[in-house]
Amino acid sequence: MSFVIQGSMSRALFLCILLCSSCSVSTGGGLEPNPANAESEQKVMISSSNRAFLPLARRRGPGSPAQTEHEPRLAEALRRDEARWNHIIGGSVRHTAVGSPDSGVVIPAELGYSVDSLEYVVTVGLGTPAVPQTVVVDSGSDFAWVQCEPCDSGECSPQKDPLFDPRKSSTYAPVPCDSGACRDISYNEGNGCTGEKLCGFALSYADGSNSTGVYSRDKLTLAPGVAVEGFRFGCIHGRGGWHDTSAGLIGLGSSPESLVSQAAPSYGGAFSYCLPPTGSAAGFLALGRPGDASGFALTPMHPSAHVVVFYKVTLTGISVAGRPLDVAPSAFPHGDYGMILDSDTVITVLPAEPYAALRAVFRRAMAAYPPAPPIHPVDTCYNLTGYGNVTVPGMALTFLGGATVELDNPSGILVEGCLAFRGLRPDIHGNGIIGNVNQRAFEVLYDPEQLSVGFRAGAC
Structure with a gap:
């Protein structure tokens, strides 16, 4: 395939x-x-x-x-x-x-x-x-x-x-x-x-x-x-x-x-x-900090007021196939309830509203492929067996300050045929998480002294 x-x-x-x-x-x-x-x-x-x-x-x-x-x-x-x-x-x-x-x-x-x-x-x-x-x-x-x-x-x-x-x-x-x-x-x-x-x-x-x-x-x-x-x-x-x-x-x-x-x-x-x-x-x-950080797209790091161990950023938008989702930046977690960057979590966690919009657009773009049973809590999976070519829509995450990250395609978007995102119930509020699938192939730079996080594409 x-x-x-x-x-x-x-x-x-x-x-x-x-x-x-x-x-x-x-x-x-x-x-x-x-x-x-x-x-x-x-x-x-x-x-x-x-x-x-x-x-x-x-x-x-x-x-x-x-x-x-x-x-x-x-x-x-x-x-x-x-x-x-x-x-x-x-x-x-x-x-x-x-x-x-x-x-x-x-x-x-x-x-x-x-x-x-x-x-x-x-x-x-x-x-x-x-x-x-x-x-x-x-x-x-x-x-x-x-x-x-x-x-x-x-x-x-x-x-x-x-x-x-x-x-x-x-x-x-x-x-x-x-x-x-x-x-x-x-x-x-x-x-x-x-x-x-x-x-x-x-x-x-x-x-x-x-x-x-x-x-x-x-x-x-x-x-x-x-x-x-x-x-x-x-x-x-x-x-x-x-x-x-x-x-x-x-x-x-x-x-x-x-x-x-x-x-x-x-x-x-x-x-x-x-x-x-x-x-x-x-x-x-x-x-250690690289000598030249000019190749990184930078966004502010938000120290946690309650749990010092986590590194947080503010996600402001998501684009699919070059088109931004029709979701206000305020719908994403922000402030102390920002998105936690986590190398040990696999799937990215989003609030209900932005996830619903992402899922709808992604499913339309993947309509040519048969769905597969969901794997809780992931609900958008596909049976891609037997397909010689699979066209996966490109996806980008935009962070506070304008830093935009084009996810590696398909490894940063699909995992075992499933969309590497999940949504929360509408009544649940808290931190979102950017999982390790979305981070693949990027150099992710954590700089607490400068209070910034950087992304450099195509690093591995």
């Missing part, structure tokens, strides 16, 4: 995560970190070549580090999306302490088919010697965690990589319960002390997954010779409700626990990524 497209480094160090099927991750010497630094303070080391490569992929997908024989099911991804949005309107991912320059580094990343997901993953090295861990990259979360030994088979979820064993790492250290790092965990409701005087925590995610463990520090190797010393993360000894075979998660949100914030002293607070449209395409994640 083929598709016919219709319609129209600054001083901060630059860290890229390349989503490329031609890159490979070494599980031996390639990820072996340099000799451990005895200092406990966090520091970022840069290789002499200024570039190192490591893959980024879909959480489930061809070309990701742990290949599976099937692509992820859209229905499962949409169930997770639904739970995630319901949680977002009530708050954020919750983590609670419990008692009892212009140089660059390139890291490969991929679509996560290999670990049964439609999200995106990277493989990093944790500890000394470095143990490869394939983790989800999430711009809507701030905490980082992996499953750790010891862990009973009945408590830990199956994963592609070996469990991280902190007892075998010469640079591992638990975070003391009386330290500032423990007290400052977001939503800390206690003193964080376990019976062993370590910093304990509990995580509860929107899709029902949950985890408990010990807040820890260790070396995070991003590429050969490039590591974050003393990286803070959660060492989990059991998780429930997790539905893929990744080792854990690294958050890119704006809270102090995120990778972005922990690396900010060296890279600055800006970062960008390009999510590949397919499992075989190449892309990247970068920490």
Whole structure:
């Protein structure tokens, strides 16, 4: 089947995560970190070549580090999306302490088919010697965690990589319960002390997954010779409700626990990524502001008054086949109820009015193709089996300030034959979400210091 497209480094160090099927991750010497630094303070080391490569992929997908024989099911991804949005309107991912320059580094990343997901993953090295861990990259979360030994088979979820064993790492250290790092965990409701005087925590995610463990520090190797010393993360000894075979998660949100914030002293607070449209395409994640942002369409970033982890923008219009929808800009979420940019949500969420207008126009443009049964909550799907050429109408999103983004066609518009948008009930009001399908093939630049978000087309 083929598709016919219709319609129209600054001083901060630059860290890229390349989503490329031609890159490979070494599980031996390639990820072996340099000799451990005895200092406990966090520091970022840069290789002499200024570039190192490591893959980024879909959480489930061809070309990701742990290949599976099937692509992820859209229905499962949409169930997770639904739970995630319901949680977002009530708050954020919750983590609670419990008692009892212009140089660059390139890291490969991929679509996560290999670990049964439609999200995106990277493989990093944790500890000394470095143990490869394939983790989800999430711009809507701030905490980082992996499953750790010891862990009973009945408590830990199956994963592609070996469990991280902190007892075998010469640079591992638990975070003391009386330290500032423990007290400052977001939503800390206690003193964080376990019976062993370590910093304990509990995580509860929107899709029902949950985890408990010990807040820890260790070396995070991003590429050969490039590591974050003393990286803070959660060492989990059991998780429930997790539905893929990744080792854990690294958050890119704006809270102090995120990778972005922990690396900010060296890279600055800006970062960008390009999510590949397919499992075989190449892309990247970068920490640091690019030296030349002239190729980006920029729109204001709106800090959240209530949940610091999210990055929000204001959507003002949508065009289909070059024609704007007849919807007023005020019909889209704005202000503190703007659109959340989220790399871990698959489908874009719109209020009822703009979605109804989008659906009507899109269905008319796709009238030549037979409909397929809806997959809740997505209601516009097509059976494209047997069609040699499929003409998909072009689509563009317009943001506050006039930034217009022509979605990649068809990968940024359709997912498994379904329109990659969903609508809310008319009686529901809250944040919308721009999912990762709409973001495919764009470099999306987050710059909290300049309070702006940028989009650069055709970046991967």
